Amino acid sequence: MRMVEKHKKASMKELVQWLLTTSMLLSASASRMCSNNTGTSCEKSDDVLLVEVDGSAILATTDEAFICATLDWWPPDKCDYGSCAWGQVSLLNLDLSNPLLEKSLKALYPFRIRLGGTLQDHIVYDVGLNPTQSCLPIVKDEAYMFGFREGCLSMGRWIALNTLFAKTGTLVAFGLNALFRRPKIGDVWGPWDSSNARDFIEFTINQGIQVEAWELGNELTAYGVGTTISPEQYAQDVKELRLIIDSLYEGFPRRPLLVAPDGFFNPQWFTVFLNDSGPGIVDVVTRHIYNLGPGVSTDLVDKILNTSYLDNELGHFRAVREILQTTAPWASSWVGEAGGAYNSGHHLVTDAFVFSFWYLDQLGMAASFDNKAYCRQSLIGGNYGLLNTTTFQPNPDMYSALLWKRLMGSRVLATAIDGYPQMRTYTHCQQGTTTGGLTLLLMNLSNSTVNVAVNLLSHPKAETMSHGVKKSKYQLIPKKSKVLKPPTTRSEYHLSAPYLHSQTVMLNGSPLELTQSGDYPSLDPITKENTSPHYKQVCRFSLRILRTVSPLTLRCTTMDYPCDQAEFLEFGRTFS
Numbered sequence: 001m002r003m004v005e006k007h008k009k010a011s012m013k014e015l016v017q018w019l020l021t022t023s024m025l026l027s028a029s030a031s032r033m034c035s036n037n038t039g040t041s042c043e044k045s046d047d048v049l050l051v052e053v054d055g056s057a058i059l060a061t062t063d064e065a066f067i068c069a070t071l072d073w074w075p076p077d078k079c080d081y082g083s084c085a086w087g088q089v090s091l092l093n094l095d096l097s098n099p100l101l102e103k104s105l106k107a108l109y110p111f112r113i114r115l116g117g118t119l120q121d122h123i124v125y126d127v128g129l130n131p132t133q134s135c136l137p138i139v140k141d142e143a144y145m146f147g148f149r150e151g152c153l154s155m156g157r158w159i160a161l162n163t164l165f166a167k168t169g170t171l172v173a174f175g176l177n178a179l180f181r182r183p184k185i186g187d188v189w190g191p192w193d194s195s196n197a198r199d200f201i202e203f204t205i206n207q208g209i210q211v212e213a214w215e216l217g218n219e220l221t222a223y224g225v226g227t228t229i230s231p232e233q234y235a236q237d238v239k240e241l242r243l244i245i246d247s248l249y250e251g252f253p254r255r256p257l258l259v260a261p262d263g264f265f266n267p268q269w270f271t272v273f274l275n276d277s278g279p280g281i282v283d284v285v286t287r288h289i290y291n292l293g294p295g296v297s298t299d300l301v302d303k304i305l306n307t308s309y310l311d312n313e314l315g316h317f318r319a320v321r322e323i324l325q326t327t328a329p330w331a332s333s334w335v336g337e338a339g340g341a342y343n344s345g346h347h348l349v350t351d352a353f354v355f356s357f358w359y360l361d362q363l364g365m366a367a368s369f370d371n372k373a374y375c376r377q378s379l380i381g382g383n384y385g386l387l388n389t390t391t392f393q394p395n396p397d398m399y400s401a402l403l404w405k406r407l408m409g410s411r412v413l414a415t416a417i418d419g420y421p422q423m424r425t426y427t428h429c430q431q432g433t434t435t436g437g438l439t440l441l442l443m444n445l446s447n448s449t450v451n452v453a454v455n456l457l458s459h460p461k462a463e464t465m466s467h468g469v470k471k472s473k474y475q476l477i478p479k480k481s482k483v484l485k486p487p488t489t490r491s492e493y494h495l496s497a498p499y500l501h502s503q504t505v506m507l508n509g510s511p512l513e514l515t516q517s518g519d520y521p522s523l524d525p526i527t528k529e530n531t532s533p534h535y536k537q538v539c540r541f542s543l544r545i546l547r548t549v550s551p552l553t554l555r556c557t558t559m560d561y562p563c564d565q566a567e568f569l570e571f572g573r574t575f576s
């Protein structure tokens, strides 16, 4: 089902003029959006929700490659609660020639892959080692720290992985072996032996392999899985990695990012670690999120659909941002690994439609707290893969990721829905357009049908105007045009499923599936006229959210402000 309709676009000048008038009207109506004393009819009734978007400032920005996912080391005999969900998708045995893998990576472009996980800290790189030592696989052995004996990454495999990543334009973040030959005295870990990592990085450079980021360690912070390294020692270890990167990449126009600590958040640990490592050592601070509990839990869906439960993570996002601002202003943050439910997720939950409520909400939250990337555990593997472990077919969240990267641009605007927490919403400047526009993500966690209207707030700018400040941006706009043309159309992308545990997701009512040749479908919107008599001010429409399970993105195609006003796009980082 597709409605092909020509987008009627008013000229840029008219739109800006229209919005200018809008902001003046808003200024007159103080903070109550639905006051009718502005001359616009804007009733607020119980079944209409007003979404308010603060268009006066960019709240946060993400990398262009915000969407990120992981590949892990887990071998086929990694099992949790009696089920073995990893199959043949370890970094060591994943079928790199599967055409669906390549197509998926290309579809996700611009995309970042994080290579790591629990076993990374004991992996040995087969370069510069004792020549008589052979490159051994990972072997299950309960006597070892994580239940497996250390394995080895052959350089042939490393080259093969990177051949695929280079071909698909995938950015690579590689997690180094932070426990390699690390001495332990009593309970206390000594310094990292960086020799194997150094040789590995050198090999990588000599092969011309581009790595975007070198990460150190996996979940070794306070609340570490299996073990913990003190923040003071960890700070010394990342300084060592900094020296290695700086010396080996000397003279390169682009130096890879140093990313750490890739562990669970603990304010004290993170603060000491960043303070001790000091300015310019860590480029990106990463943390992991498994906020739903173990995969075996039976209340995962209740948590995913519980808005106050989802909000519990806000505190961590806020705390990380504060620590960066106060202790490490030179660093940015990523969510380094997030699978929701630990120990491999839960079949028919974390690989089903319902999980998009968690995933899209997490993406929205992470972006609004200025995280530059969000690495989903996993691209493939466990029960939380974007792709099915055996068939490589996309799970519902793969389509959510694709829609996100296609629609949600890198600039984030503050959004709120007053008094209706079950409707969760995020707003970004549109992706991939130079003419401005907004994309809203709306998620209904409630059991009720609601109407939604969208309003754009521009108070700070409007106040500037009313105080007669001549240097306001508005002064640059020619006042000639008096024709106020509201946006005439919008595009809607409704995601739904017949039931929450469905592994098929529908876009605007049609199931999403690969074409017969294994290509991704085109993900077309439906185009709607903005004909609502109410809410004339902005993005003039009223949208009926049906009583269906329905995360939804839509774009208001002709909103030209404020997203034109600044360029904050960032793609990787350039170093001098």
Ligand SMILES: *[C@@H]1O[C@H](CO)[C@@H](O)[C@H](O)[C@H]1NC(C)=O
Binding pocket: 036, 037, 041
């Ligand atoms: C404005 O709002 C008041 C109270 O909310 C209402 O009584 C009145 O009819 C409204 N006027 C218009 C023109 O809609």
Ligand SMILES: *[C@@H]1O[C@H](CO)[C@@H](O)[C@H](O)[C@H]1NC(C)=O
Binding pocket: 271, 272, 275, 276
């Ligand atoms: C931060 O580091 C400085 C110098 O390295 C040290 O004097 C100070 O006590 C540290 N502060 C915290 C909160 O760890």
Ligand SMILES: *[C@@H]1O[C@H](CO)[C@@H](O)[C@H](O)[C@H]1NC(C)=O
Binding pocket: 302, 306, 307, 308, 309, 312
């Ligand atoms: C929703 O989550 C909150 C916060 O974790 C919890 O207190 C509350 O009991 C949950 N509600 C339901 C219905 O489970």
Ligand SMILES: *[C@@H]1O[C@H](CO)[C@@H](O)[C@H](O)[C@H]1NC(C)=O
Binding pocket: 347, 351, 383, 388, 389, 390, 391
């Ligand atoms: C992967 O796909 C196959 C075939 O459709 C299905 O039987 C299996 O349950 C799927 N596996 C997972 C973990 O979803």
Ligand SMILES: *[C@@H]1O[C@H](CO)[C@@H](O)[C@H](O)[C@H]1NC(C)=O
Binding pocket: 446, 447
């Ligand atoms: C929504 O409906 C389902 C099924 O009818 C019910 O189990 C659930 O409690 C309802 N949730 C709310 C928040 O009313």
Ligand SMILES: *[C@@H]1O[C@H](CO)[C@@H](O)[C@H](O)[C@H]1NC(C)=O
Binding pocket: 305, 357, 444, 445, 446, 447, 448, 449, 546, 547, 548, 549, 550
């Ligand atoms: C969205 O609304 C409908 C209304 O009943 C409901 O069936 C659906 O479950 C809601 N979404 C969620 C996640 O509860």
